[in-house]
Amino acid sequence: MPQSGTSPGDVARVDACTDVHYVDTGMYDTPGYGAVYVVDAERPAVLDTGIGTHHERVLDALDEVGIARDDLGAIVVSHVHLDHAGGAGFLADACPNADVYVHEIGAPHLVDPADLVAGTKRAVGDQWRYYVDPEPVPESRIVELADGDRIDLGDRTLTAHHAPGHAPHQVVLEDDRDGFVHTADAAGIWVPALSEVHETSPPPNFELETCLDDVATIRERAPDVLLYPHFGPVADDVDGVLDEYATTLREWVARVREKRAELDDDEAVERYFAERTSLDEVWPAHKAEEEVAMNVRGVLVALDRRVA
Numbered sequence: 001m002p003q004s005g006t007s008p009g010d011v012a013r014v015d016a017c018t019d020v021h022y023v024d025t026g027m028y029d030t031p032g033y034g035a036v037y038v039v040d041a042e043r044p045a046v047l048d049t050g051i052g053t054h055h056e057r058v059l060d061a062l063d064e065v066g067i068a069r070d071d072l073g074a075i076v077v078s079h080v081h082l083d084h085a086g087g088a089g090f091l092a093d094a095c096p097n098a099d100v101y102v103h104e105i106g107a108p109h110l111v112d113p114a115d116l117v118a119g120t121k122r123a124v125g126d127q128w129r130y131y132v133d134p135e136p137v138p139e140s141r142i143v144e145l146a147d148g149d150r151i152d153l154g155d156r157t158l159t160a161h162h163a164p165g166h167a168p169h170q171v172v173l174e175d176d177r178d179g180f181v182h183t184a185d186a187a188g189i190w191v192p193a194l195s196e197v198h199e200t201s202p203p204p205n206f207e208l209e210t211c212l213d214d215v216a217t218i219r220e221r222a223p224d225v226l227l228y229p230h231f232g233p234v235a236d237d238v239d240g241v242l243d244e245y246a247t248t249l250r251e252w253v254a255r256v257r258e259k260r261a262e263l264d265d266d267e268a269v270e271r272y273f274a275e276r277t278s279l280d281e282v283w284p285a286h287k288a289e290e291e292v293a294m295n296v297r298g299v300l301v302a303l304d305r306r307v308a
Helices: 055-065 088-094 107-111 114-130 208-220 238-263 266-274 285-307
Strands: 011-013 020-024 035-039 045-047 074-076 099-103 142-145 150-152 157-162 171-175 180-182 189-191 196-198 225-228 232-234
Touching: 011 055, 020 055, 035 055, 035 225, 055 088, 074 088, 088 099, 099 107, 099 157, 107 142, 114 285, 171 208, 189 225, 196 238, 208 238, 225 238, 238 266, 238 285, 266 285
Parallel strands: 045 074, 074 099, 099 142, 180 225
Antiparallel strands: 011 020, 020 035, 035 045, 150 157, 157 171, 171 180, 189 196, 225 232
């Protein structure tokens, strides 16, 4: 089975950037699926936190890069879906001087994650077995972000751009030093073993047109590098990857819509796509099938919302 070239716990340098590393968190027991980025700035930062289950791998990455836990200045959460924010409370507890940055819509869910946990269980189904209940983040530690807000890391600045298509609390982060954009889930899922970008359309908030707007938001930043939480940095043909994702989204929604009209049974639509995914070439079969079924559900919910 081809893989991304990393194993859970591996820390790699982003060659196209200055003092930026990423750790393979081993999310869903799948190599090359979940990445947390470590920015070794004057005020060090981590970008996203992973699912929480293996948060110690992020702490080990800080040690490997040479950042003392008391020196971490910023924990930046791109959005509060638990595969990006589930470790925030654990990291905040271990790194007592770090502010936790999150879009203002998502902030209450880090303070009290009960509703977020319930919604995640509905969205991910059987995949919940990989999760751990998140630790709350003290409200005093949270810095709320709005569109255009800047995060000062001393020798570099990250600017947050609201990107609500995947989730209303999502931001992408634009760097002023190396020209990277941390994509959150706004540019899809990069599968390095296939050199392909795949759709991410989970329920309940996915909206095609707004997701396409988010791709345009990233493109307007003219990034030199895309930092994908799923998975890894992309520095070659960035515009081509963004074009590919826009096309992938449109075609994905059209395929689900057409299959629903043919089968008239939403569970059968989920099974149809799950059984035919190519992602089982690089991920464990059960993970690939569950991921695709979840993304089908998100499209179906969006289609229902349009006719409601």
